[in-house]
Amino acid sequence: MASVENILAIEAALAELREFLGERVSAAEAVREHHSHGESTHAPGMPDLVCFPRSTEEVSRIVKVSARYSLPVVPFGAGTSLEGHVHALRGGISIDMREMNRIVRVSVDDMDATVEAGVTRKQLQKALENTGLTFFIDPGADATLGGMTATRASGTTAVRYGTMRENVLGLTAVLADGRIVPTGTRARKSSAGYDLTRLFVGSEGTLGVITEVTLRLHAQPEAVTAAICAFETIEGAVKTVIEAIQLGVGVARIEFMDEHQVDAVNRYSHLDLLVKPTLLFEFHGVSEASVEEAARMAESLSNEHGGLGFQWQTTLAERERLWKARHDVYYATRALRPGSNVLTTDVCVPISRLAECIVATRADLDELSFPAVMVGHVGDGNFHVQCLLEPDQMTEADAFAERLVERAQAMGGTCSGEHGVGSGKKKYLKAEHGEGLEVMRMLKRSLDPENRMNPGKILDLD
């Protein structure tokens, strides 16, 4: 990429960007390095320039400059991506959204909010305090809402409140030619034309830069209770989840930890959980009576399926301790083998195949040379594997990750439930989408004929 033409193009682009961004465009090595990677082990990629716009109009101007000089554009949120989405694999302009962090409006009656793409989920939650509403989607990291939209993120509450797919009502995107496209209306539903909103949700910056998002909010539940239950077998735990959902029990979260994960959590969070396949439940309802009823139904199902004692966590302190332990699994796992590399991957299968998939994956892991744990949003059929690796175990882990995806796809599942494709999972899309992959290429070419928008992510264009 470092041809003379390219160097001249970057210098000319920098001069143009400087005119309206001033100090908010940088070519400094340290800034570029910071924007060369997310949190994964995928190969980094340095952008040539980094911009910090403050409005959709500025993003549009940046993208127009990129078009004039044929430079790639890579959106950058909180940098918490796990599949290489923000790596500037072909250089170009990284657009860091951190200064687009205004909450544009909140409507309590409509239960929605419009935010700039750089607002993080915790920032939004804080802004919603005392409104009676909240935003539940929680991918773990304090990601930006733009990044969560771009990767179609979800998390522990998806079983009840859905993913970004269901919770983005509309957005604003800047296309490759700089045009500004608002999608959706503020109506809750519409049958008026193609669903452009859903086309951009999960497009990972490859169709345009998302600059603003309108989100569906949910009522803060009047009553909450939680519980934890260890099981003799993985099958018993999964069967409990399936039946709870079939019965319409109001679970807001059902999380699974395998026994290796429980062991790590015990050590890290100083707990003494039974080292067995374990479910964590949270119930939301309109009254104490309704959440108690839901929890009793879950307790009864657990007992039927080999539960080893359903422990209610009714106080806020107990609940917070439990969910803090769940949220800290990433660190708990790392602490099992300090200093090691972590490969984190996720798949999602139909829930009828989930127990089989987890059991087969554990059997596979037991043959390998590195420690690994499993944790999952089991109500959705989604689970994660974290592998703790020495440098010489990366190849072995990559081969495992391939087998995991092939196993999930063979069961009718997907190569990624919530982390996205980025550069890391492109190779799996042909098997998953067949002819659909070529349709994705047709759509990409129609909106970005020069392949400048986050090139090398999701699709390889020939």
Add this chain to the structure above:
Amino acid sequence: MASVENILAIEAALAELREFLGERVSAAEAVREHHSHGESTHAPGMPDLVCFPRSTEEVSRIVKVSARYSLPVVPFGAGTSLEGHVHALRGGISIDMREMNRIVRVSVDDMDATVEAGVTRKQLQKALENTGLTFFIDPGADATLGGMTATRASGTTAVRYGTMRENVLGLTAVLADGRIVPTGTRARKSSAGYDLTRLFVGSEGTLGVITEVTLRLHAQPEAVTAAICAFETIEGAVKTVIEAIQLGVGVARIEFMDEHQVDAVNRYSHLDLLVKPTLLFEFHGVSEASVEEAARMAESLSNEHGGLGFQWQTTLAERERLWKARHDVYYATRALRPGSNVLTTDVCVPISRLAECIVATRADLDELSFPAVMVGHVGDGNFHVQCLLEPDQMTEADAFAERLVERAQAMGGTCSGEHGVGSGKKKYLKAEHGEGLEVMRMLKRSLDPENRMNPGKILDLD
């Protein structure tokens, strides 16, 4: 269209189609006439040929023939469309899906089902009896699930169970060149690439023919109760709905009828409901206690907002009588002025603007020369107006419908909450989508460069 070349093309296409469809392709006048229109008053359009395929492969072969002879393709479901979707405005081949009526699979554990596009919603509901599951989306008519997918349909239960947008997990579409594209996986969620499923949901046959759909199912509620309540004012009714949703009360349906609609229902269904703005409620829950709790909360909110007596309908007979009356509003309205034409239109606004929109619409109607009623899925901000017209009142009604859409759009709403665009609402999309409309054209051109797939619907291509 009746050029010599065109006549020869149709004859040649007929001969080719006859080879693999036999008697399942027709050029008979009566068959073509039947496929020239839905249930709206929009101008009909006769197809040149009508095909009755039995498989996705046959649909693919039909579309390949259409491509060879440059003939338009118009999918046809149950013919219940209200915006002219199935009218063959440029002739060509109507593909009637009635013989693609197999339920391919039902998975109780995964709570999903795959059906061919010609399966109707009542047929699916019947097939689900005794599974503990059901499919809730109910647009009134016994539409096909392919047609409901293509128009992004919804209905009375969307407030709780969502629309086709949320309930289609995947589908199979045949593109303009005959290629067969499966979308989605059987996993509940995925972050693996563009959301092709949502692109086809609501595309009204303009991007391809939908031949198979995988649907999310829901648990049959263990307990159901219903209620009806008249209100002094429209504002009071809407305020009750807003607060019920904010509190997370488990309403499965909240329907609004204006006093003219209530009057029509009284006459038609021999009821003696108070002739006032009225809400119909249905509550679903896991137990009698939970639905009773929900209903009590709704009762208390109704009382606060000018409710004139909250009447519980706890027995199945009472509930069925109530919802039958609601479902019969179309016929009840027609009976107000037998033999008249009915213009049925729908808009959807943010719920915070709903009362204002309904009041302004009623004031508008009160100045006009024809009777009209309003009924709505008020939890979504969606309402319908039915106008009963003599032939010489059509122009007046069309002008009213335009004002209605402009009012809804000015409030941040949409020109159609659930009926779709078809040929009837194309003119409103520029105001609603702005630059997004050109993006829709780019997508359409990329998948259907010759504009043969249901031409003249949603988009005009220049």
